[in-house]
Amino acid sequence: MTITDEKVRYLPESEPEPLTPSSAAIGVENVLRILEGRWKLVILFHLFGGKVLRFSDLERAIPAISQKMLIQQLRQMEADGIVRRIVHHQVPPKVEYCLTDWGQALCPALDALLKWAAEKEPAEN
Numbered sequence: 641m642t643i644t645d646e647k648v649r650y651l652p653e654s655e656p657e658p659l660t661p662s663s664a665a666i667g668v669e670n671v672l673r674i675l676e677g678r679w680k681l682v683i684l685f686h687l688f689g690g691k692v693l694r695f696s697d698l699e700r701a702i703p704a705i706s707q708k709m710l711i712q713q714l715r716q717m718e719a720d721g722i723v724r725r726i727v728h729h730q731v732p733p734k735v736e737y738c739l740t741d742w743g744q745a746l747c748p749a750l751d752a753l754l755k756w757a758a759e760k761e762p763a764e765n
Contacts, residue, residue: 674720679705679713687723688747692738722746
């Protein structure tokens with residue numbers, strides 16, 4: 641079994657710089673860039689809660705996505721350290737996906753965004 645997210649190297653943690661309005665905006669833009677894409681959030685919500693899904697399970701769970709697009713989105717999320725790809729060396733090959741701890745930590749942030757969006761008052765005519 642191979643876990644590919646361990647190949648991603650991170651810089652050692654240092655003291656964070658104090659945020660300014662500009663640096664905060666840049667930080668949020670960078671995060672949004674990681675999450676942009678039509679299917680990434682859908683994939684995330686299917687994997688939240690510690691779920692481990694095979695590629696075929698994700699294909700069935702998201703029928704509107706093409707196989708090529710699912711592969712692309714998963715590879716990008718893996719490269720960004722959000723998704724862990726687990727390869728079981730067997731015949732037929734078995735590949736599973738789950739969230740890294742960092743990816744799972746997105747859940748409360750996205751829940752907060754959902755609550756924020758729900759608080760918007762309906763537009764008056």
